[in-house]
Amino acid sequence: MTGAEIDPSVRQELMSLPKTLATDVARNLVMCAQLLDEDPERAYAYSRVALRLASRVAAVREAAGFASYAVEKYAEALAEFRAARRMSGADHLWPVMADCERGLGRPERALAMAGEPEVRRLDKAGQVEMRLVAAGARRDMGEAEAAVVTLQSPELNSSSTQPWVARLRYAYADALLAVGREAEARDWFAKTLDADSGGITNASDRLAELDGVEFVDALDPELGEED
Numbered sequence: 001m002t003g004a005e006i007d008p009s010v011r012q013e014l015m016s017l018p019k020t021l022a023t024d025v026a027r028n029l030v031m032c033a034q035l036l037d038e039d040p041e042r043a044y045a046y047s048r049v050a051l052r053l054a055s056r057v058a059a060v061r062e063a064a065g066f067a068s069y070a071v072e073k074y075a076e077a078l079a080e081f082r083a084a085r086r087m088s089g090a091d092h093l094w095p096v097m098a099d100c101e102r103g104l105g106r107p108e109r110a111l112a113m114a115g116e117p118e119v120r121r122l123d124k125a126g127q128v129e130m131r132l133v134a135a136g137a138r139r140d141m142g143e144a145e146a147a148v149v150t151l152q153s154p155e156l157n158s159s160s161t162q163p164w165v166a167r168l169r170y171a172y173a174d175a176l177l178a179v180g181r182e183a184e185a186r187d188w189f190a191k192t193l194d195a196d197s198g199g200i201t202n203a204s205d206r207l208a209e210l211d212g213v214e215f216v217d218a219l220d221p222e223l224g225e226e227d
Contacts, residue, residue: 005030010059017054025054029063040070051080058087069096074103091118095129099136107137128155128164132171139178148175156188166196170203177210186210 006014006026014022028050035043047067054060065080078100081093098113113119114134119127131150138147151172158165173188189210192203 013057013059014054016057021053025050025057025060028053029060032063032067036067036070040067043067044071044073056087058084061087062093065093065096069100069103072103074100078104091121092123092126094118094122095126095133098130098133102133102137102140107140110134110137124155124160125162125164128168131155132167135171135175139175144175144178148172148179148181151175161195161197163198163200166192166198166201166203169195170201173203173206177206182210 006029010029011026014025017025028046032043032046032050035046044067047064050060051064061080061084065077065084068074068077068080078097081097081100085091085093085097094113094116098110101107101109101113110133114130114137119130122130131153135147135150138144138150151168153168155165155168156172169188169192173185173192176182176188177185186207189203189207192201193207196203
């Protein structure tokens with residue numbers, strides 16, 4: 001691990017640091033990114049090292065925020081995201097900041113953020129993410145029907161191949177199921193599969209569950225036992 005694997009935009013930010021320090025920070029950020037999904041606790045540890053070395057770099061604060069978010073340290077994550085946004089002036093972290101408010105048990109704040117001007121400055125993926133967070137906040141507040149309405153948008157029928165299409169359709173299907181609209185939910189889980197070429201959702205499992213399909217573990221030793 002040399003640190004050269006880091007995203008070019010982050011490397012550009014690290015150029016403000018002495019070369020040796022920049023390399024050390026880059027190595028820790030690369031490890032953080034690589035471990036974030038499979039071992040979030042270790043990713044978090046690497047992010048803290050990077051933060052200690054370069055707390056005035058926006059990309060470092062952002063990475064620390066995502067690492068904290070992954071281990072459900074929502075107050076810490078929110079503080080890091082706010083710092084990163086203050087340094088960079090960018091709005092792309094707005095949806096995950098709102099989701100941190102949900103994690104802290106403040107869904108009403110997440111909903112308020114969904115109505116702020118920052119949302120209009122997000123790209124399409126960011127706007128959809130904000131819609132997902134708002135719908136989640138509605139469900140947190142016991143407003144399951146309102147969550148369905150929140151997710152209803154033209155983007156559900158988008159022909160885009162971007163991951164946000166599958167994520168939006170999946171969330172909509174799940175919201176429909178939560179209010180007892182099972183047939184519609186099944187249709188939208190199927191539509192999710194059409195858009196989910198990368199396998200980012202478990203729509204196939206949800207469909208199978210609705211269809212009453214039971215999966216058998218072929219490695220289960222009890223399957224070979226006779227009564």
